Amino acid sequence: MDSIFSLLKDISEKEDIKIYLIGGYLRDFLIGRVTKKMTLLIKGNAELIARDFAKKIDINIIEEKNSFKVIDIDRDLKIEFIELEEDINSYLQNRGITIQSLAIDICNFSDDIKEEIIDPTGGLSDIEENKIRIWDGELLEKRPIMIVKAVSLMSDLDFGMDEDTIKIIRNNKKLIANIDSNELGDQVFKILRNRKSYHYFGFMDKELEILEEIFPEVVEMKDVGECKYHVVDSFTHSLYVLKLTENIIYYEGYFEDHIREAYEKHACEEVIGEHTRMELIKLAAFFHDVGKPSARKIDVKGRVRFRGHEITGAEIIKNISQRFGLSIKERDILYRIVEKHMFPLISYKSNDVSSRFLYKMFKETKNETLDILLIALSDIVGTRKLLDPDEEMGKFKIHVEFMANNYITRFKESQDITDIITAADILKEFDLKEEVLVSEILEEIKKAIFKGKISRNKNSIMKYLKNIL
Incomplete structure (x- = not known):
């Protein structure tokens, strides 16, 4: 960044225009963090300074309503130029949060800058504390x-x-x-x-x-949730599940290496903009039981039931997603996680990890399978730990880990077989009419590979098809 500062200093001196560095970059510099996002206040013509700078580094500027931006993806550089129409101290005082209300003349920027910082609200002291x-x-x-x-x-x-x-x-x-x-x-x-x-x-x-x-939805979550299996309200339980989910995510040795690596890659997936799957997993963990208030029923024996809460919850999380302007992809991810989060618990309670059950589950949970397994594990542990603190929790981990392993090593491998066989290959080999639903035949092949009935190679697949067509 030294060359950037030298360039900005030269422009400031040549044009005789004050350039102030403010905000997050300055704050992070003071606490020893590195960032490449920079906001500059220009006491003069911001467009002139922005265009001069952009020309010198051979990057186009992006003109917005009240500012000009220079973005260099290759260098991970983002600089915003804003025209300063008032006194610098007045501007900083109106920013409100003290550690965000610091500035320095770009010509005074150096490794030892505290004496030169403009600090009308005491932000430096708050950083130190x-x-x-x-x-x-x-x-x-x-x-x-x-x-x-x-x-x-x-x-x-x-x-x-x-x-x-x-x-x-x-x-x-x-x-x-x-x-x-x-x-x-x-x-x-x-x-x-x-x-x-x-x-x-x-x-x-x-x-x-x-x-x-x-989140107005929290109000009702605090009023329901206690039943035969839950000793706390839905809000308290959900906050605990969020905590357990984060504990697992950030605990390096929790899962076997290949499962941990799969989770790390999966959770870091960029969904839209700066939003990653990690944030969506956490939001879904917190709202996995948001449907319980609307699903609450008391049966003939006087027991509280929440049947179908995952369905009503999925609709509520969709509304929350729309309210915050999330993308359709993000809404779909959150909807599926909440709607399908009971699958692993059903598997555990029925002791069913058969290939038939798992294949059905994975087809329905789709790309959100790992998310659902993680939240379900936190959900089960969070529930049982409050009911019986001395109960062995490792058995739940083993159950979920078994399902995760099957998804990672068997299911995903069975789903993409285009490198082995295509619909055109099947039509040609068996002289089938084009109106035949080859997609159904391909689905049977995938299912057979997952269940271990056939190997993932063309000869094995062709022998299998000769027996069923």
Whole structure:
């Protein structure tokens, strides 16, 4: 980045225009973290500076409503140029969160910069104390997103929160209703991106009292859930399941190596933009039982039942997804996880890990199989641990691990057979009419490979087809 700073300094001096570095890059530099996203305030013509800079590094600029961006994918570089129309101190004071309200003249940027930093709200002191602080509660009226932004910064930096800030947020929690839902969703996903999401969800619930404002569905979850198998309400159970899910995800030696590696690759999959499957897994873990309030019934014996809660829950998670502007792909992933999360428990309770059951399950759970198995394991352990803390939990892990192994090593291999045989091969070899549903024949082949009836090679497949066609 040294060359970038040298270039910006030269432009600032040549044009006699102040360029200020602010925000996350400066904050991260001060705490020893590296980032390549940079926000610059230009006390003058921002477009002129942005175009001059972009020309010198041979990159086009992206013009937006109030700023200009230079993005270099190869160098993982993103610089935003914003025109500063007021005094720098006034601008920083209006940012609200102190550690985000720092700036430095680009010409003064060096390895030892603390003396040169512009700090009107005491952000430097808060960085040293690892503390998130909103310095003026009145600013929340203009920028209520700061309420949730403060928590996402806590989770990202592993900071605590100032007691006065906790009171300010509690007193202004109703302002969350004024936040754009997409903007709110972005901050929630930033919390889910980091470890200990369960802790910050709990913090937003107990300390800040804002979780119900973000997710109104939580209110009813707190009122139901206790039954023969659950000794706590649905909300408490779900928060515990989220904790267990994160514990498993981040515990390096929990699963056998090949299963762990499959999970790591799967969880890191980028779904849309900066959202990964990891965040969706965590969100689904928290809302896996969100359908219980609407599914609650009392049978003739007076027992509380929640039959079909996975179906009603899937519809609710779809509504949550739409509310936060998630993509269709993300909605489908969340819907399938919640809708199918009971499959592994059914398998365990019936002691059925037959190839017939597993194949049916994997066909229905699709690409979300590993997600569902992980959440189901956390669900089972979370339920049993509260019922009987001394019960051996390893048996549940072994059961789920067996299913995961079958999915990774057998099912996935059986599904893509285009390198061995195609529909055209079958039509030609057996002189079948084109209207024959070859897709059904291919499905029978895949099923036979999974069940071990035939080998995954063309000769074995052809012999099998001669017997069934």
